[in-house]
Amino acid sequence: MKVMIVGGGKTLYFLCRNFIAKGYTVVIINRNKEECVQLARQLSATVVCGDGSDAVILKDAGAVGADVVLAITPNDQDNLVICQLAALKFGVPRTIAMANDPENVEIFENLGVTAFSTTHIVSSLIEQRASMEQIINLLPIGEGRVNVTEIALNTDSPVTGKLLKDIVLPENALVAVVMRDQRPIVPRGGNQLLAGDRLVLITLPENHGPVLKIFSGEEQ
Numbered sequence: 001m002k003v004m005i006v007g008g009g010k011t012l013y014f015l016c017r018n019f020i021a022k023g024y025t026v027v028i029i030n031r032n033k034e035e036c037v038q039l040a041r042q043l044s045a046t047v048v049c050g051d052g053s054d055a056v057i058l059k060d061a062g063a064v065g066a067d068v069v070l071a072i073t074p075n076d077q078d079n080l081v082i083c084q085l086a087a088l089k090f091g092v093p094r095t096i097a098m099a100n101d102p103e104n105v106e107i108f109e110n111l112g113v114t115a116f117s118t119t120h121i122v123s124s125l126i127e128q129r130a131s132m133e134q135i136i137n138l139l140p141i142g143e144g145r146v147n148v149t150e151i152a153l154n155t156d157s158p159v160t161g162k163l164l165k166d167i168v169l170p171e172n173a174l175v176a177v178v179m180r181d182q183r184p185i186v187p188r189g190g191n192q193l194l195a196g197d198r199l200v201l202i203t204l205p206e207n208h209g210p211v212l213k214i215f216s217g218e219e220q
Contacts, residue, residue: 002027002065006052006082007072007098008035015070016043029061053081055089063090072098080104083113147203148176151215155195158217165189167214170207176200
């Protein structure tokens with residue numbers, strides 16, 4: 001897989017290092033000459049010095065053959081333009097833009113560009129971890145459109161002792177797996193939930209809080 005990343009800083013460095021470790025071919029586009037020299041010394045990647053929002057630079061860097069273009073510059077407008085050029089002009093099948101301003105995520109998506117906000121992801125993780133000790137893991141997936149959460153039940157949980165069929169969940173929410181004594185169970189309505197069970201919940205962002213309240217009794 002050929003991954004092209006436009007941007008700089010520590011985020012770019014660690015992303016590239018991770019992709020290279022997985023065997024991907026990595027191309028970096030960065031405006032800063034000194035940073036380009038440093039990246040070329042530190043990483044087994046092709047480093048192109050230039051403006052990634054320039055179609056000529058993208059072409060020369062090999063955008064035509066890229067599988068993914070990831071735009072993570074500090075400028076949201078540049079990130080949008082980079083992804084639009086990569087997709088429309090060079091036929092890159094997958095483009096992803098970082099929205100430094102979380103409010104731009106919806107704008108990017110409406111313009112046909114897949115976007116993510118580190119602010120949204122980190123704040124969601126912090127809020128859920130801080131508000132509820134029972135949460136073991138929270139993983140936003142699908143650019144934050146779906147939450148997969150692992151929650152541990154205790155004796156005080158409102159659902160402990162209940163059959164799954166007796167628990168009324170909002171639409172677009174489900175209990176995907178129950179871990180009991182290190183054994184996974186794909187639950188059905190007749191399964192009883194017990195203290196010590198670890199549940200894997202799948203929810204949407206809009207119903208995530210209400211679903212957690214059903215299982216924990218705590219306000220989110």
